[in-house]
Amino acid sequence: MMLAWLPDIDRGYGDAYTRLADAIEGAIRSGRLKAGERLPTHRALARQLGVAISTVTRGYAEATDRGLLESTVGRGTFVRSAANASTARGPEMRPMERMYVSAVPEADIIDLSLNHPLREGAGKSLGDSLSAMIAGSDLDELSLYHPPHGNAEHRAAGSEWLRFMGVEADPGDVMVIAGGQTGLLSILLAFARRGDVVLSESLTWPGALAIAQSVGMRLESVEMDEEGIDPERFEEACKHFAPRLLYTMPTLQNPTTATASVGRRQEIVRIAREHGVLIVEDDAYGFILSPRVTSYWEIAPETSVYLTSLSKPIAPAMRIGYLAARAPHRRRLLGTLRATTVMPSPLLSELAARLIRSGEGAERANFQADAAFRRQRLADRILGPESGVPVSLHRWLPLPQGIRTSDFVASTLGQGVAVTPGDVFAVRPGDDPAAVRICLCAEPDEKRLERALTIIARLAEADRSAALPVV
Structure with missing residues (x-):
């Protein structure tokens, strides 16, 4: 059965076909597209997006070059399995514009994936x-x-x-x-x-x-x-x-x-x-x-x-x-x-x-340092203390053993929270550090940050429990 999936290509960088490939990669990284799932036909997706069929064809070709998709004549275009992706050709490193997980269009996402300083007073x-x-x-x-x-x-x-x-x-x-x-x-x-x-x-x-x-x-x-x-x-x-x-x-x-x-x-x-x-x-x-x-x-x-x-x-x-x-x-x-x-x-x-x-520059910097300290302590209370890091704009959260980063990122996004998947930082392609980055000052509202951290903590604990062996 073909997947009912519509990418958002109004966001991002480059030509429309590049933005389509980026949207496909973001959906795969976030878990919204799974291995083996079938994508819409070129004609159907072009009609839904209001673009030329050639744009979809080039976008699918770019995603295929990145090792994300595979096509079979007469069957269609599918998300590659991990095993097949390992043999794919394409660039060895991901461009910066594909770093972050794209939020669901028009959804109320608490975005902790971008390492913004606190914007208050800027x-x-x-x-x-x-x-x-x-x-x-x-x-x-x-x-x-x-x-x-x-x-x-x-x-x-x-x-x-x-x-x-x-x-x-x-x-x-x-x-x-x-x-x-x-x-x-x-x-x-x-x-x-x-x-x-x-x-x-x-x-x-x-x-x-x-x-x-x-x-x-x-x-x-x-x-x-x-x-x-x-x-x-x-x-x-x-x-x-x-x-x-x-x-x-x-x-x-x-x-x-x-x-x-x-x-x-x-x-x-x-x-x-x-x-x-x-x-x-x-x-x-x-x-x-x-x-x-x-x-x-x-x-x-x-x-x-x-x-x-x-x-x-x-x-x-x-x-x-x-x-x-x-x-x-x-x-x-x-x-x-x-x-x-x-x-x-x-x-x-x-x-x-x-x-x-x-x-004024030093005052702004000290304001950011104070905010980072306060929010780091909030994260300590909810996620548990992080050894050796008194203050930082971001936090590195190792995931429970056996939990894939893409699955965890998809879970948090499904609960309305975007975090940065750890594999985008890996120098060696394919490495998964089994961790996510949480940007503590990206969300201006501290109450919303607290809610997001609580969701992350709950999902991490659920995954940890699920990963425990039964004896």
Whole structure:
């Protein structure tokens, strides 16, 4: 019997056929489409969606290339079984735009899948600073071309922000970037070539997966422990792969929240120096911890570059971040920054500088840290305390043994709660860490968050009970 299923292709990125393939993948990951289920015919789905038959044909072909579907002449198009999917061709890594589970259209979903900072007060803060900028800035000057790494005043503000983050860097060592994603892209293009190996934690930010795929670099994983990258495994990977770079998020790692001690970081630096590996430190969440954690930049600035942005501490709309890099590294980065963005927006750079110089940026960051602490304690009460993580914007929830991530994500979505499936963070395709990420500040209403966490806890306990052997 053919499945009565209608995808939502008005959401997402790319052409209509790509959005259709994304919707199919999201439905499979969430469990709304099961292995072996038959999809509508090309003609029937085209009629329901109001698109050309060729759009559906291309969408099904794209989903087939991703290893999601299989077709048989005379029978139709079906969701692949796991066994058949393992032999499918297609991209080795999932693009970032397919990271999240799509909510059921028009349903009242409590969405904890997107790692938003708490939005409360962000509009007023940005509005006040924008008004001050319009009244007190030379907008003619800000409308012109600026250096690819920002002008001197904006780099000085970046140096002040890094000091707030616990990192001492002279303004001359600071580069303004158009957000963390652009910063990482520029770093990879500056220090590695197509086909080169870049190492990362075995679970990592999907943005890094998308960037590595788009520039043709091989992202290879290093096993983790409670402090992040395991030094022994890192050394083995250096000997085996001869990597150019190590991309790492050593503080409140996304998604596991692992945080490396100073001793661990010193050991990683020793190995990196020995094998000529540049450490790329992504400090998206370091503003949350107090006291600050010692960065790789402070330990070994000649062996590392430091990257942070304003998206989490202030607002995602602030597509401004800062790189700290010593002169030899800066010279290589200037070219790729010019090639990728020409320059960071002078208007946004000025807004960021005003937020920093006025102290409003630090106030917003401290507000986010306080909110994360409060919500982490709420999660502790409902889900049980998480060892070693006093505060974080997100929480990593291991699932009961024997429970598939896709089944659990489908269960929570069926109860009106969206969480991030853990497999989207896996560097090795097909790995399932049997865990989900819960974004604690994505939902503005704390009562709704409490309800969502209660649903997650109930489902996890039910799955745990179901997984217990009968003796």
